[in-house]
Amino acid sequence: xxxxxxxxxxxxxxxxxxxxxxxxxxxxxxxxxxxxxxxxxxxxxxxxxxxxxxxxxxxxxxxxxxxxxxxxxxxxxxxxxxxxxxxxxxxxxxxxxxxxxxxxxxxxxxxxxxxxxxxxxxxxxxxxxxxxxxxxxxxxxxxxxxxxxxxxxxxxxxxxxxxxxxxxxxxxxxxxxxxxxxxxxxxxxxxxxxxxxxxxxxxxxxxxxxxxxxxxxxxxxxxxxxxxxxxxxxxxxxxxxxxxxxxxxxxxxxxxxxxxxxxxxxxxxxxxxxxxxxxxxxxxxxxxxxxxxxxxxxxxxxxxxxxxxxxxxxxxxxxxxxxxxxxxxxxxxxxxxxxxxxxxxxxxxxxxxxxxxxxxxxxxxxxxxxxxxxxxxxxxxxxxxxxxxxxxxxxxxxxxxxxxxxxxxxxxxxxxxxxxxxxx
Numbered sequence: 001x002x003x004x005x006x007x008x009x010x011x012x013x014x015x016x017x018x019x020x021x022x023x024x025x026x027x028x029x030x031x032x033x034x035x036x037x038x039x040x041x042x043x044x045x046x047x048x049x050x051x052x053x054x055x056x057x058x059x060x061x062x063x064x065x066x067x068x069x070x071x072x073x074x075x076x077x078x079x080x081x082x083x084x085x086x087x088x089x090x091x092x093x094x095x096x097x098x099x100x101x102x103x104x105x106x107x108x109x110x111x112x113x114x115x116x117x118x119x120x121x122x123x124x125x126x127x128x129x130x131x132x133x134x135x136x137x138x139x140x141x142x143x144x145x146x147x148x149x150x151x152x153x154x155x156x157x158x159x160x161x162x163x164x165x166x167x168x169x170x171x172x173x174x175x176x177x178x179x180x181x182x183x184x185x186x187x188x189x190x191x192x193x194x195x196x197x198x199x200x201x202x203x204x205x206x207x208x209x210x211x212x213x214x215x216x217x218x219x220x221x222x223x224x225x226x227x228x229x230x231x232x233x234x235x236x237x238x239x240x241x242x243x244x245x246x247x248x249x250x251x252x253x254x255x256x257x258x259x260x261x262x263x264x265x266x267x268x269x270x271x272x273x274x275x276x277x278x279x280x281x282x283x284x285x286x287x288x289x290x291x292x293x294x295x296x297x298x299x300x301x302x303x304x305x306x307x308x309x310x311x312x313x314x315x316x317x318x319x320x321x322x323x324x325x326x327x328x329x330x331x332x333x334x335x336x337x338x339x340x341x342x343x344x345x346x347x348x349x350x351x352x353x354x355x356x357x358x359x360x361x362x363x364x365x366x367x368x369x370x371x372x373x374x375x376x377x378x379x380x381x382x383x384x385x386x387x388x389x390x391x392x393x394x395x396x397x398x399x400x401x402x403x404x405x406x407x408x409x410x411x412x413x414x415x416x417x418x419x420x421x422x423x424x
Contacts, residue, residue, distance in 0.1 A: 089308030124156030126290025141241030159288035163296035181247035279338030297347035
């Protein structure tokens with residue numbers, strides 16, 4: 001289903017709640033469990049385009065599905081499935097549901113079930129999926145499985161850049177200002193046939209990115225996961241439901257975005273890179289593309305509710321960090337690459353955070369929130385048990401579109417009715 005003309009014109013949406021997935025402390029050999037399924041990356045040249053496909057209705061669609069989906073090579077036993085559940089941050093009491101083994105032909109999926117590639121989890125996708133990601137997929141007419149793992153990693157970095165270093169919620173119009181959608185020239189399937197690419201004609205510089213890469217054999221590692229039903233999670237059998245011209249269309253940003261662009265320009269000029277942003281959210285156990293209760297600038301430490309894994313002993317070891325970063329970037333692990341420049345302080349640690357937030361616009365998933373909240377830089381919400389300067393933006397529903405509200409409500413319902421998604 002195409003997004004409404006009004007939405008495409010206004011880029012409206014609901015507030016973002018997100019998060020990144022990393023491994024639990026259960027080990028196979030000398031590495032944590034998440035290393036079990038990470039695949040090596042290699043440089044790639046290009047990727048595909050998008051169109052929404054309806055749920056399966058007959059044998060023709062089943063035949064198309066078989067062409068794109070191969071039988072999973074692992075995650076068939078309960079022990080292997082528990083590895084995936086731990087990666088998602090589910091506690092031992094919560095690992096008995098939500099993920100099951102997949103097989104080809106796919107067969108009939110129950111309500112809320114969808115194909116989840118484990119490489120997408122490593123790239124920052126969590127359950128419930130963030131309303132920002134769902135809206136981004138909708139705007140491009142994409143299904144989740146259209147995208148490569150590297151594209152989702154780029155989206156994760158964008159989300160964390162906005163929340164932890166700029167001081168705004170990520171939004172579709174800002175993402176489209178920096179990125180375009182491209183069809184892969186190396187993929188003949190719709191699954192993993194499309195990717196995001198930084199624009200070459202940007203008047204405002206974006207932070208230096210990661211070298212392009214693709215996961216070897218990543219399409220062979222998948223499970224059937226359960227979350228709130230959404231049409232963007234249906235396995236695609238055709239391209240995106242949008243024309244190619246719209247993939248590169250550059251939005252005109254309102255004047256209120258000037259302060260946001262100035263901040264990104266300043267961060268890039270001060271030496272902030274995608275490596276730094278990646279290292280920050282991985283070390284904090286944040287999944288940028290997971291629906292989270294509050295933005296990253298309000299992060300409070302080991303027991304923060306936005307972490308996929310909480311409490312003492314939940315931080316990654318240096319060895320685990322190295323393996324994870326090396327596998328998702330396809331590059332040599334250089335610890336210095338993850339050390340922030342001295343002049344850059346994450347907003348959650350910045351004593352001047354209140355002043356920084358005060359000069360920035362209020363954004364929602366789509367773009368500029370139609371109704372600003374006045375002089376309160378913390379958007380009117382206080383974190384229980386924290387000091388006043390750790391106030392944060394709520395689900396900030398002021399002026400969100402119906403589509404955005406539904407996306408946020410769906411993710412919230414999935415979280416509330418199932419689990420906390422974080423092991424303590």
